[in-house]
Amino acid sequence: MKLKIALICFIIVSCLLWVMCLPDYQTAHVQSDKPQRIITTDWTIAETLRVLQAPLVGVGDKKEYATWVSEPILNNDVVDLGLRSQPNLEVIANLKPTLLINSTWSQNLIPEKLIPIDLAAIDFYTNDGISWLHTVQTTEKLAQLVDKTAQAQTLIRQTEQQFSDNIQRLNAIPQHPYVVVQFIDSRQLRIYGANSLYGVVLAKLNLNNAWQHPTNAWGFSQISLIDLATLPQNTRLIIVKPYPANVHQLLEKNVLWQTLPFSQEHHYYILPATWGFGALPSMQRFSHSLTDALTMQTANGW
The missing domain is CATH 3.40.50.1980 (Nitrogenase molybdenum iron protein domain)
Structure with a gap:
């Protein structure tokens, strides 16, 4: 009887020591050096991420993007996630993305409980439409999310410069x-x-x-x-x-x-x-x- 009790105690202590040695999941996840893998079903976010050279791996309605957005062209390795309004969850799960960036209204398209993924909301459009200042500010916010702030400032300067150059050309007509x-x-x-x-x-x-x-x-x-x-x-x-x-x-x-x-x-x-x-x-x-x-x-x- 004493031998049985001693054996049970040994097993319990061994299990406790084994559990204590396991790494904390949340800490390990936060400290991971795993590269970002970003997906979006929003074409406005997609075109901006593409120009910012962010690691975009999946876009909703990729084929239609080529028709309506056209440029910047999406690389061949960017996966089509299915409909923008109803993305294919199996495709997304197999893609193993780390971050979903969408507009606020479309954030719930992918159930976080089914596919563990970090979420971020960015809205280029407001209830009043679009403005230059809001577009610039939102571009900067998006760049901060993906660690591309320098690229965002370059994009803003290039856009302003293009406007100036085109004004000069249009003055002649x-x-x-x-x-x-x-x-x-x-x-x-x-x-x-x-x-x-x-x-x-x-x-x-x-x-x-x-x-x-x-x-x-x-x-x-x-x-x-x-x-x-x-x-x-x-x-x-x-x-x-x-x-x-x-x-x-x-x-x-x-x-x-x-x-x-x-x-x-x-x-x-x-x-x-x-x-x-x-x-x-x-x-x-x-x-x-x-x-x-x-x-x-x-x-x-x-």
């Missing part, structure tokens, strides 16, 4: 009011106000945005083709891709479009896809492509 639109179909459009990315860039380039009506929190109003007739006659139309494939053909047959001054050559400009809800990389892309178009440095084809 006649001044007109401008509106930026995207075709939903041949009769419906989104038109962008001052609180949109396009509106911010127009202001930074000292160009007059002719659309002064109220817009939603995303910076645009939905209008019909006939609403374009209310704009000043000398307004120039900036059309941003993508648009439905048959839009041009349908407009050519549309009597209303043919009577609008925008249908005339050099009264409208076709620009490559630029993410209208983006941040500094998209501002740079739009500023460059707009300046090239207005100074006739690029072809104006559908």
Whole structure:
């Protein structure tokens, strides 16, 4: 009996000593030198992380990103996480990310209990749309999260310099009011106000945005083709891709479009896809492509 008691005591003491020697999980996790692996379902965050050269390993709707955002191009090793609104949890789990950075409204897309991951929220858009100052400040916050503050300051300076350079180029052309639109179909459009990315860039380039009506929190109003007739006659139309494939053909047959001054050559400009809800990389892309178009440095084809 005494032998049994002694044996039980020995086993208990041995187990306690073994447990005490185990490393504390939380401490080991915090002190780990494991490199960051960042994912996001937000294209605005993705384009900024890409330019900041942060370790981005997964993006929602990667194929559609190529259509709507286009640049900066995502590397081949960046994994498609599935739908932005409903990412594939199995893909994410296999990817073993360490940090999810999303906008506030989409933070709950990935259950933390199922996939242990650090979470961070960054909002480039506000209830009032977008502004230059807020975009700069949010870029700096994002850079702090991923330890890329020097790269962020370079990005901000480059964007400001590009605006200055493009203003000089635009000084040589006649001044007109401008509106930026995207075709939903041949009769419906989104038109962008001052609180949109396009509106911010127009202001930074000292160009007059002719659309002064109220817009939603995303910076645009939905209008019909006939609403374009209310704009000043000398307004120039900036059309941003993508648009439905048959839009041009349908407009050519549309009597209303043919009577609008925008249908005339050099009264409208076709620009490559630029993410209208983006941040500094998209501002740079739009500023460059707009300046090239207005100074006739690029072809104006559908």
